[in-house]
Every structure is written in C-alpha cells, then in structure tokens.
Amino acid sequence: xxxxxxxxxxxxxxxxxxxxxxxxxxxxxxxxxxxxxxxxxxxxxxxxxxxxxxxxxxxxxxxxxxxxxxxxxxxxxxxxxx
Amino acid sequence: xxxxxxxxxxxxxxxxxxxxxxxxxxxxxxxxxxxxxxxxxxxxxxxxxxxxxxxxxxxxxxxxxxxxxxxxxxxxxxxxxxxxxxxxxxxxxxxxxxxxxxxxxxxxxxxxxxxxxxxxxxxxxxxxxxxxxxxxxxxxxxxxxxxxxxxxxxxxxxxxxxxxxxxxxxxxxxxxxxxxxxxxxxxxxxxxxxxxxxxxxxxxxxx
Numbered sequence: 001x002x003x004x005x006x007x008x009x010x011x012x013x014x015x016x017x018x019x020x021x022x023x024x025x026x027x028x029x030x031x032x033x034x035x036x037x038x039x040x041x042x043x044x045x046x047x048x049x050x051x052x053x054x055x056x057x058x059x060x061x062x063x064x065x066x067x068x069x070x071x072x073x074x075x076x077x078x079x080x081x082x
Numbered sequence: 083x084x085x086x087x088x089x090x091x092x093x094x095x096x097x098x099x100x101x102x103x104x105x106x107x108x109x110x111x112x113x114x115x116x117x118x119x120x121x122x123x124x125x126x127x128x129x130x131x132x133x134x135x136x137x138x139x140x141x142x143x144x145x146x147x148x149x150x151x152x153x154x155x156x157x158x159x160x161x162x163x164x165x166x167x168x169x170x171x172x173x174x175x176x177x178x179x180x181x182x183x184x185x186x187x188x189x190x191x192x193x194x195x196x197x198x199x200x201x202x203x204x205x206x207x208x209x210x211x212x213x214x215x216x217x218x219x220x221x222x223x224x225x226x227x228x229x230x231x232x233x234x235x236x237x238x239x240x241x242x243x244x245x246x247x248x249x250x251x252x253x254x255x256x257x258x259x260x261x262x263x264x265x266x267x268x269x270x271x272x273x274x275x276x277x278x279x280x281x282x283x284x285x286x287x288x289x
Contacts (some may be wrong), residue, residue: 005093012089019091019146020250026138027257059088077090078156 007052014045091149092243096160096236101175104161111154112188112196115220121147123201127210130277136258143251150244155186206275211259218252
C-alpha cells in the first residue's frame with residue numbers, strides 16, 4: 001500500500017465509525033456516551049483529512065488552494081492503480 | 083442536499099477480472115433488492131414519516147445506500163476492465179456487452195432493467211417500515227447468495243462488508259418501528275395510518 005492508500009484507509013475507517021454511530025444516534029439521540037465517542041472520532045479525523053488533502057487533493061469541494069481545479073484529478077474512487 | 087466525498091465507503095481493489103461474477107454482482111446495482119432500489123425506497127419513504135428519529139434514520143440509511151451503490155459499481159467495473167472478446171464470450175458476458183459494452187447499467191443478474199416496481203412507498207409508517215425491514219433481509223440474502231459464487235478474496239471482502247451493513251440497518255429499522263408503536267394505541271397499532279389520520283398518538287401532539 002502506498003502512503004496515499006494508508007492515509008485514505010485511516011480516514012475511511014474513522015468516517016465509517018462516525019456513520020455507524022450516527023445511525024445509532026438517530027434512534028438514541030439522548031445517548032451522551034455515544035455523543036462523546038462521536039466527538040472523539042471527529043477530532044481524530046480532522047487532522048488526517050487536512051493532511052490528505054494537502055498531499056493528494058480534495059476529498060470534498062471545499063477550498064481549492066491551487067491555481068487549478070484539483071477536484072478533477074485522477075484517481076477517482078472506483079479506479080485502482082493496482 | 084447532498085455532498086459528494088471522493089472516497090468509497092469501503093475500499094474496492096480487485097486485481098483479477100471475472101465477468102461471470104460481475105454478471106451476478108450487478109444485481110445489487112440494479113436488481114430487485116439492490117442498492118439503487120434501497121436508496122430510492124428510503125429517501126422517498128422518509129417524507130411522510132411522523133417522527134424525527136424516523137426521518138433521520140431513513141435519510142441516513144438512504145444516503146449510506148448511495149455509498150453502497152457506488153461500491154457495487156466499482157466492483158463490477160473492476161471485474162470487467164480490459165476484457166478480450168474471447169473472455170467476454172467464454173464468461174457469457176456477451177449478452178450484456180452488446181447493449182452496454184463495459185459500462186455500468188442498473189439491471190438484475192438476469193438482465194432485467196431496474197424498476198420502481200421493486201420498491202414500495204405506501205405513506206403509512208408502519209407499512210413502510212415493514213417494507214424497509216424486509217428489504218434489508220432480502221438484500222442480505224442476495225449477498226449471501228453472491229458469496230456462494232465468490233472465491234476471490236478481493237471481492238469477498240467488500241461484499242462481506244456490504245452484507246454486514248444490511249444487518250445493522252435492519253436493527254435500526256426495528257428500533258424505528260418500536261419508537262413508533264410505543265407512541266400509538268398499544269391495543270391496536272393498525273387502527274389508523276399515523277401519517278394521515280388524526281389523533282393516532284397517545285400525546286395527540288403529532289399529526
């Protein structure tokens with residue numbers, strides 16, 4: 001796995017944990033322990049997303065920090081370089 | 083409103099093509115219990131839901147199904163890249179190929195195009211939640227059947243992930259049904275449609 005793959009996997013793992021927690025919170029909106037867990041994962045996720053986007057381009061269409069529209073850059077999620 | 087994230091929910095990295103398997107797996111793209119139908123079903127059912135928890139669950143599960151649709155598309159795409167005419171013919175992929183080449187088209191394993199007839203939106207939350215619970219089980223069974231024909235770990239891994247999500251969604255929809263029935267006349271849940279008829283809720287506040 002490349003550095004990009006490893007970083008993307010870490011991000012995907014945390015994002016998935018948050019998605020799963022969100023579904024649980026939808027039916028247990030008053031569960032403060034779970035809310036705390038969500039905050040903790042979110043805090044871990046943010047710096048990784050920043051690092052990834054600085055190195056490999058945007059995951060969402062937020063600030064485009066260069067002179068070209070980096071959103072279009074390959075690879076797209078269904079591509080594999082393998 | 084939706085925002086695209088340039089990442090699959092779970093990685094799909096398939097080294098070896100397998101058009102015969104792609105022909106089966108595409109049923110979870112556009113077949114009767116596939117991910118396209120799942121997202122359309124939940125994202126449509128949510129509008130007439132009477133409780134905020136139910137609106138939230140259907141919105142979030144319906145959105146997650148769009149991730150799964152993308153994953154299935156990626157699996158089929160990677161299983162059918164760069165095939166020779168010989169390989170296409172041998173695998174029985176030629177019937178699909180003449181209509182779609184190696185494009186990703188929503189149809190079932192038997193080649194039937196996706197149909198809204200495979201989803202239901204009844205506008206009654208009890209009916210709709212049962213439809214959704216059944217849909218998760220039907221999708222789980224389909225993934226179980228797909229796994230019977232998989233021997234490539236690159237394919238088995240993401241399919242197992244998707245199968246597990248069906249089980250979790252089923253759990254959440256079960257909680258939805260309980261949240262709803264807890265607020266209705268416990269002696270007769272089915273007397274009225276709580277999204278249409280008045281005074282169905284114990285506290286009478288909800289419509």
